[in-house]
Amino acid sequence: MMGGGGGGGGGMQQLQQEIEQLEQEMEAIDEEVERLQEKQSDIDDAIEAIDVLESGSTVQVPVGGDAYVRATVDDIDEIVVSLGGGYAAERDQDGAVDTLEAKKETLDDHIEGLQDDKAEVEGEMDELEQQAQQMQQQQMQQMMQQQEEQQSDE
Numbered sequence: 001m002m003g004g005g006g007g008g009g010g011g012m013q014q015l016q017q018e019i020e021q022l023e024q025e026m027e028a029i030d031e032e033v034e035r036l037q038e039k040q041s042d043i044d045d046a047i048e049a050i051d052v053l054e055s056g057s058t059v060q061v062p063v064g065g066d067a068y069v070r071a072t073v074d075d076i077d078e079i080v081v082s083l084g085g086g087y088a089a090e091r092d093q094d095g096a097v098d099t100l101e102a103k104k105e106t107l108d109d110h111i112e113g114l115q116d117d118k119a120e121v122e123g124e125m126d127e128l129e130q131q132a133q134q135m136q137q138q139q140m141q142q143m144m145q146q147q148e149e150q151q152s153d154e
Contacts, residue, residue: 022125029118
């Protein structure tokens, strides 16, 4: 009888490990979503800047280490936009905004996919937690039965 109870404990430990693993997965997904949302925010800032700038505008350009230099925009229709994969292209003002909007949409799709993944992981976690509760209830019932049997033997 006791051997069976010990086996149940082992199953419980395995369930706990699986639940912890799923919690870590969910944290990693949350961190990735946060990182992508920050990228989206950076893109929003860039779009806003491109929309208000015009040729002849004075801007502060970051040169690294929190240092900036003042520069004048020669031609607002010569904006270099990263296309990803190490490639960049020169775009006019509207083209640059369109390219950035497309990047945001790609990030939206990626975030949506991650949120779907998270929902699946949450579903798995719920199932495992239910199994753990059932195991605990069974163990409690077994213990109560054993106590009753011991008392009736006396």
